[in-house]
Every structure is written in structure tokens, then in C-alpha cells.
Amino acid sequence: MLTLAAAAVAGLEAVTVTATRIEQPSFDTPASVDVIGIDPAAAQAPGVNLSEALGRAPGIVVRNRQNYAQDLQVSSRGFGARAAFGVRGVRLMQDGIPFTMPDGQGQTGLFDLDAAARIEVLRGPFAALYGNSAGGVVSLFTEDPPAAPTLRIHGGAGSFGSWKTGVDFGVPFGDAPPGFTGKLSRFATDGWREHSRTRRDLFGAKLAWGEPEASRFTLTATALDQPDTQDPLGLTREQLDRDPGQAGAGALAFDTRKSVAHRQAGLEWAHRLGPRDTLKLRGYAGDRRVTQFLAFSGAAPTSSGGAVDLDRGFGGLGLRWTRAGRTAWGPFSFTLGIDYDRMDERRQGFVNDFGAAGELRRNERDSVWNVDQYAIAEWWFAERWRLSGGVRHSRVSFRVRDDFVTAVNPDDSGRRDYSATRPVVGLLFAASDTVNLYASAGRGFETPTFAELAYRPDGQPGLNFALDASTSTNLELGLKAQLAQDHRLNLALFRTGTRNDIVPDANVAGRATFRNAARTRRQGVELALESRFGGGFEAWLAWTWIDAEFRDYASLAGADLSGRALPGVPKHSLHAELAWRHAPTGFSTAIEAQWNGAVWVDDANTARADAYAVASWRLGYDLRYAGWRIVPYLRVDNLFGERHVGSVIVNAANGRYYEPAPGRSWFGGVKASLAF
Template structure:
């Protein structure tokens, strides 16, 4: 009997040792099998799927496998010893028909979207120095991020930064579907680190029918939501001018969701005198599936940011020493210290077979301190708000329809005080205001597929906004008083059509209206005046475009004409304070073209992929009619807008893990004043990043990289002051500089 039991035990274990797990690997988007997938298994030789996408593995326990293919996103997951296992891989987005975007709250392939939409993927953020989103965004046609000083950003989408001497205005920003733009119309983009962003969508031009105020467009950031494995990670980056950035993060799978947390600190002494930065960002996110039809996400973001402001230089100062600070900046400690806490709660529910709802709420608080050469500002701000949308998918008389109904509300309260500045310390109070801002709108959108080829979108929103400025202290000649500005309710429509030429190409056209009320910073300026006569900008945009995947080529072409009335522009008074005025009308005509292709892709070859991208922006913007101070500027180029920009990218990836990214950017001359008498000269920026990344066994990931920015050592300004008093136009950018870093990740 013992011999029989022993024989059975040996046979059973021999069968276990020889047990084969059959794996079938498929394309998630098409369901087709994928041949040539490299599978890494800890403690075993690498395997490759056959022509049917299949392979067999001798697994006797649960193991972590890494699946990689040049045309698909690399994934790693636990696989148990079973008879048959199916693995689904997501295509790498090298074709327009594979790029899915939400756009105007309509999740479709980009090739069949009605509107000028750009997507910035996570891998695009990390092909440059990892200290900001600036370089990646500036590779997209029609989009430009300027940096007047480290951590002082200005976003221009189709020339929308004209009214932004500092900060982000006239652009609506969302983070995980939650309004990230404050109710007063400003956005603190500088509180986010790259680690808080995974993917980004950018709508160019007015999108008021669904997103409210902002003629420039919409930026929608999304942080990492799907956690497929338990993962610990750590990054270390360094570079010239004292750059040091380090990050630690953890992703933890839970029974019905996931938890992730990260902390990152970035420090730099800066290229110029008095341009140091110190930023600390902590984020924690919890995702949970309440049921098969409900999910809940909550996040907390805390940012502690300090940065110095060197100020603008004249031509003479620039030629003397472009690294110097503006006289007075150091003595007055011109700088910003800002602490921000942002908490969010998002809920998704399926309501039957046809309806679903997404609701997101947020709370935010901010402490802001800004000593400047001319004054000293302190602000304490609190805001809350949310966005909800109901979506219906149905058929109407045989036509597929999608109906969207929703609303957004934001409330903000700021205690703002301005003091004199005595050697960098707050002196006597000059004026103190209690600022209350309210923004709200309702939106409706209907999509109808009239035929299998023709899709129509019709949307509009009803918008409401008001400011209350209650002045309690005024050391000047004005008497403290309460001021109110209520803007008339506005209805903002949009109509768009898409014609699907085939599955890989489409023609789109749209007519959309937009508006942008002045921000509190434009109504209430630093010298104490309150300009209640400033009107909201109103515009209408006509747009047509063509997208196509032609073999290895992806083409995206858009032409537009934007007519803007009551344009808000800047001017500077004799004390150097930036003020605002409505400047008649502007005509904005432009073309935006993107072409990318992969002339070589071969799984298993030494060089696995070579990819190129070219992006051209032609913005031919002029003042239609604008008179100021007895001068007629009608017909002049729009201030601060480069008429021509060209981007060229080259990416090479090898089987060994080595990669190279090469970037060239040409920027045409830029008019710096309304009279078009001062221009920044055209310049060429060249940069490159080299690196090596690999996976060891099934647990460890390692990447080492190094790069150079401004390889040609060009002298240029990345964020000019427009219509500057005393001809202080220039904010010099760094010359040639180097950076590097290392990243380590571990699955557990």
C-alpha cells in the first residue's frame, strides 16, 4: 500500500512539474492575436509568442510575467498555473485611429473627433528634462507654455496669453474631471509635478458650450487611476543650476480598488540671479468599486511652493549680463510663497442600461504671499465647487444618439491685502479687500449619427458670473466701499460635423462661440484701482480639419478663423504697474499641422523603432481695429504671438533598452509691443535625451538617463513682458545646460 501511495505521489508531482500553462495574447482593441510578444519570466528563459499569439509556459506557482512588444504597451501581471490564460495588450498609440480622446465629453478615436484636440501622453512628458510640462506641451501645434522665471508659467493656446502678464488665464484647466481653474479665472499650474499627471488632452479654441469661460481652450489633466500591481518607485534627477528632484511613490492594490501615494521635492538655484525654486508636492488617491455599477475616487493634493522672481531686463541689461536680476528684485525680495491644499471626491454610477452619471466635488484652500518691487501682497483664499453630468446612450427613430446634460458651479472667497514693501518686509497696509467670485453654467449636448459616416454635435451652455469686491481699508484718496459686477447671462452655442471617410480618416468642421470675463486680478490691480468697466471678451471660431492614417503616416491638419471682440490687452503705467483695457477687435487666422510616422519598426531587431514627428503652427493674428493714446494699431501683428513655429522630433528605441530622443524647435520673431516696433528675434532650440531602461527578472525596473537643453546655446527669452514700461521686455532663458537621473521600481 505504501509503495502504491509513493508511486502516486511521485507521478502527481512529476505531472505538476511538467504542467504547461497555455497563454493566448490578444489585441485589446481588435481581439486579434499578437505574434512576436516577448515574455519575461523570473528564473526562466524569455519566451516569444508564436504566429498565433500563443505560447506554453511550465508554471508550477503564481508568477509575475512581463509582456512587451514594439507596437503595444508593456504590461506586467500575475499569472497562475492554469490550463488556458488570455492576456490583452493595449496598442501603443502610434496611429490616430487608436488614440481615444474624450474631447467635448465624447469618447471617440481622435481621427473621428470634431475639434482641434491634442493629446500629450505620459511617455511624451518623460522624453525631456522632468522638471516641468513645458517642453512636452511645446511640441504640439498651436500650444505654447512660457516661463518668465522657474515655476512662473504662462500658457498660450492660439495666442491666448496676450492678457496674461503673469499666471495662467483665459484657459480652463481640469484635473481628473474636476475644475482646477479657480473661480476668479486663474490657474496655479505650477503647483503640479509631472508625477501628478499621466495623460493630458488639450482643446484648442473656445469650448464654452461644454466647459464655460475661456476663449483659449481647455486643458484636462489625468493622474494615474488604474493600478494593476503593487509597486514601489523612486526617482532622482539632477542638473545644472543646482537642479535636484527626488520622488518616492507607492501603488497598492486593494480588494475592490487601489491606493496610491507619492511625494516629490524639486529644488533649483536658477539660471539667473534671484531665481531659486523649492517645491514640495504630496498626493494620495483612493479608488474603490462600490459595486458593479458604482465607483468612488477621492484625492488629496498638497503643494508647498516658493520661488524667486528675477524680473525683466532691458536690451542694454541683457547685453551686459543676461543672468542678472532686474535692479531692486533682490533688495525687495521679489518672490512668491504659496501653500495649496486641494481635496476631491468623484462618483460614477450606471443608471440602468442607458443612463450614467459622473459627479465630482472639490474643496481648496490657499495661502499666498508675494513681495514685489512695488508692493507686498498677501492673500488667503478658499473655494469649493463641482461638476455633474448625466449621459444617455440611445436610439431615436433608428439614429444612434448621445445626450449630455450637466452643470458646474464654483465659489471663491479671498482676503487680499496690499502693503508697502520695505526691503522685502510688509510695511503699512495700502488697501484690503474681501473678494467673492461666483461662476456657474449649465450645459447640454446632443450627438446624432445621421448615417454610419456622418456625426453631428450640437451643444450650448448658459453662463452666469459675478464679482463682489468689498474694500475695508484704503490708505489712498478713495473711500472704502463695496463694489459689485454682475455679468449678463450668456448663451454659448456650438455646432460640429464629422464625416468619416473610412475607419482611418475623417473630415471635421465646427462653429463655436466663446467668452472670457476679466479675472479679479484684471479688475482689481496692484496699485489699488478697481476697473468695473472692463468687459468680457466675446468671440466666434470657424474651424475645419482633416485627420488621416495613411500607412505609416498620421496627418492632422486644422485651419481656423477666430474673430474676437472686446479683446483684453495690457499696458503699463508710469509706476510700472500692469493695467488692462479692452482693445477693440482682433482677427486670428491660422493653420496647425502635425505629421508623425514610424519608418522602421521591427520586434526583436537591434533597433526596434524609429519614429519622427513634425508639427507646424502658422498663427497670423492682427488687430482688426485698435486705437490707443492717439495711435492707430489696426493691422499690426498681435502682440506676443509668433507667426510661425516648427517642431521636429526623432525617437529611436533599441532591443537592449537604449533610447534616444532628439528635439528641434524653431520660433519665428515675436512682436513685444502693440506698435510692433520691438521684436524678439527668431531662434532655434535643440535638445536631446539619451537613456537606458530595462526590467530585471519580474520585480525590478531600472532607468538611467541624461540630456542637454539648448544645445546651440541660443540667447532667447521664453516669457517676454509685453508693452513693458521702461523697455524691460526680456526674461532671459537658460543657455546650454545638462541634466540626468535614475529611476528604480520594484513589484511586490
């Protein structure tokens, strides 16, 4: 079998992952998991959007809406492409702490790329072991405290009045690894489209103490302030062709915008009970305040209003015990765990009086909680065979108490419980020291989010508690190979069949309604290749082909849509990157290319966003002077000015499907670090 040490000798640095909740080489994991290493002190990018970092991972599509009021759109093997805002169907985590709420909705704006050491992207059957996340898991791990006191300052500016500045610092505690790090940054932009100005302040901190081989505590904190972020809305095809930089209908009249204030802290304690047993306890808590103005008044007596005021508190606990050992055949590990997460919110809606909050139209208390139990086991039961698997039972409960009841607006209080037990199994065969083959299968489970329950497709008052959870059957075959010494290849074939898939029905004036599709199917191929050549050259390639379609689905009007492609999912996507570094001078440069196939924008496949190919170029220096590490850089995106659509709003009303991407743009900056 290929061990972590052997992989390092083979050439490329061995990659350790936590995809199955236990640190191990990704080469020995029977799952599609990619790791993107990041050096924030030298990254030639502003560190604003997750889309900057995930191009090298196949199967995952991160679309930049150019709209910070609605966040990025993240999809994994087609899951999550339905989201009109935020992230659904893909679970987000940072340092083991969820950035996804118990109902399954998360926000990428909380990720701190200035602190990132690596990002793991897990797809396929084993994602089910993380809970309510059918499509995949994106986990960001921040830097540990430094070995010496360190100060880092960075700043930059670019197109559309964009700029970012920040300061990071780290302090060790004695000679041991524990210590403290803190990050504070501000990003602002006028936006390339009309009515898309934003400002984002992000704070992150990490405090670690204890001995890794005995007990270790890690305390993390995240704070985000994003006031009055303007929302330019989607465009029709006619508007897109005439002027892609304009704001959508109603954006100016109703002053569409969103303000977010988010605070969150998490604590993890890892304790060795002995040479074979480890106990991990995590806890987190936070609050989130959102005020949003939509593109309509919401003045009707039965309306929920066109201005949203949301005050949310959330938190959770998790306990995990792991035993590792050996049998006569080989090593094994066994994990038992339990998770509890809860979210409580006060949601109010007001009339949008052309950008000001008017009369009350909605007032309710929402809560959702989950209790999950899971077991995971891994065993090298023969010299070249490894069996991995697990089972997770989830119960997710939604409660709504309606405090706005009138003669024309009935009581919409209610409750809905969802539960499922999901098994996963994977088998890996080490064909040689440099080639592993694997097969895995499992069941997935995804509940609707509160946003998807908010409105009924028939237009009547009340919440959509008729919406069922979706269940999926996931199959995967894969190959992982170390080619020669400096080349790594991953290949995966997958097929997912889903029942009661949660799909958008319509998106009218900022209100998205959802329905269940009886059956959908996603199948495809993923290829990832990483190569290190002589002379300072490196290359990455990530290619995905996916066929996603409705297998059994009728529209609300009764039209049979079976056989139509799932909207928002490109059939082909390709990322290619070639980088060169001249070690003696510290100069480096790279060219990136991205190609995405056309995507349908509605269930009936009557309109689509065209395929596009864009290139980006970057260059920088890594200079050392008087103890300072200074990294000036410049990057140019969409180098050839390709006119294209960056993301789409599936089933948007009145054909307002399109969120255009900018033409050629640039950003340049300097990062300077000093270790005392």
C-alpha cells in the first residue's frame, strides 16, 4: 500500500485530507477529494471571492454573480445550481465549524482567504457523512499560528473602483506550536454594473494552545460587516444584448440592497485518551442580522412584504470518538459521533416604500434543529485492499410561529420534520505503489431550506410545508495515479439518481418558489491532472462532463418536462493553468483558461446562456529584503474581453435570467510580511 511517506518520496508533496473525518493521504481515500493549497502571503489575487481558488477542482462550479448582495453560486456535480442566492446543496465549513445552517443554506462571504492554508473539496457518496449536504463539501482550513511573531500588511486596487487593504498578525506561545493569529480586512468596489456598490469588512482570529499529542484547544472567531450592498438584479436577453452593465428593472426604483452583520465563534478540543483513542468536542455559536430590500413593494394585505428584516441566532455541539489500531491483516480505525445544531430567527417583512421600510406585512419566529448520529470505519483488510464506510442518521425539524394574523392574513404557523438514514461504502484496491482504484456507493439526503419553504407555488398565503426532502443514490468509480515522479492524475466516473429533487418553480420579484421533481439524474466524468516540469514550470488541468436531466417531472401547468436538461448546469467545464517561476529572482507568472459550456436557464429549456471561454494572466515577484518578504503582483482577468454571462437565475420571472460578467479587468497589489 502507498503510505503518506511513500507518496512524498514519489515526487509531488503528499496531500493529507479529512474527507472521512480522519486525517489520511488523499491517495488512499476511496472518494473524489481535491486539495487546493494556498499561501496567502504570496497569492497573486486579492483574496475576495472563493472563485479565485477553486478552479483546479473538477466537478465544482463557482460562479461569480458580480453581485455581493446575493453571494457566489457554488454547485457540485449539479447540486446547488438552483440557488438564486447563497449556497444550497453544498456544505461549507471552516476549521471544522459549519458555515452552513441546519436547514442547509450557507454563505461563502464568511470564508477568510487571507488566512487560508488549504481548501478541501469533497464530492460524491462520502459527502453524506457530513449531514444535510447531498452535493458535496467545501472545507477551508486556516493557517496555524506562526513559529515567530509575524506581521503582514497588504493592499491593492483595480477596475471598477475596487480596492482592498488588510493587516494580519501572529504570535506564538513559547516554543510550542500554539499561538494566536488575527486578520482584519476591508474590501470595497463600485461594481462594474450599475447599482452594485459594496463594502465588506471581515475579521478572523484563531487561538490555539496545548500539545497536539495530548490535548489541544482551538478557538476561532469570524465577523462580517457588509452594509447597504446594492443589488443590480438579473437582466432579460434584450437588456443583456443592449447594455450588460445596466441594473435590472426595479433595482433603482426600489433601491434593492442588502445589509449583513454576522458574528460567529467556535471551539474545538482534541484529547488523546491513550495511544489508540482520540476524543474531539466542538461547539460554536453566533448571530446574523440581515436587512434586505427587494424589487417590489409587497403592499398587498396577504403579501410578506418587499423589505426583509431577519435576526438570527445559531449554534451547535459535536462529539466524536475515534479508535485506531491494527489487526493481523492491517490498520483500522473506527469513529462514533453525534452532532446537534440549532437556528432560531425572528423574520419580519415590511412594505418596500421605494427604498424605505413601511407597514408590517410579516412577523414570525422560525426555528430549525438537527440531531445526527454517525459511525465511520476504515480497514486495510488485506495487503492491497481497503474497505471504508459509514452510516449517518439525521433528523431535521422545522417550526414556524406566525405572529402576524389578520382577518385577511390567516395563521401560517406550522411544523415539518424530516429524517433519513444514509449508508456509504467504499472499496479501494492498491494496484501498485503508484495506482489506486476505488468504487463507492451511498445514499444522500437534503432538506429544503427556510428560504425554499417561504412561499407556496400556487401563490396562496402560508409556508410551503408540502415540500419534501430529496433523497439520492450515488455511485462512483475512480482511479488515482502518481505518474512518474512529478505528475498526479485523478479520474472519476459518477452517477446520481435523485427522488423528490428540490427544483426552482419560479422567481418573481425576488421571491423564489420551489417544487419537488419526481426523479432527476446526474452522470458524468471528472479529470484532474497536476504536473511539475523542469525549469520552474507547473500545470493544472480540471475537466468535467456532466449530463443532468429531469427523468420524471411535470411543470405546475402540467407540461411534461421529462428528458429536459437541468437548468444552470453546464455540460462541459474546463480549467487549465500553466505557471512558471524563476527561482533566482523570485519572478513568477501564469496563464489561466476557463471554458464553460452553455447552460439552460429554465426547466422547459427555451432559453440559455451561451458557452464561453476566458483567459486570465498574472505575474508577481517574491522579494526578500531586511527580513521582509514583499510580493507585488498584477492580474488581468478576461484578458481578451470576452462578452459572456457569469451566472444565471434559474426560472426567473419575465426572462430576467442573466447576470453578466465584466469585460477585461485588472487588480494589482502588494503583500508584505515580516517575521520578528
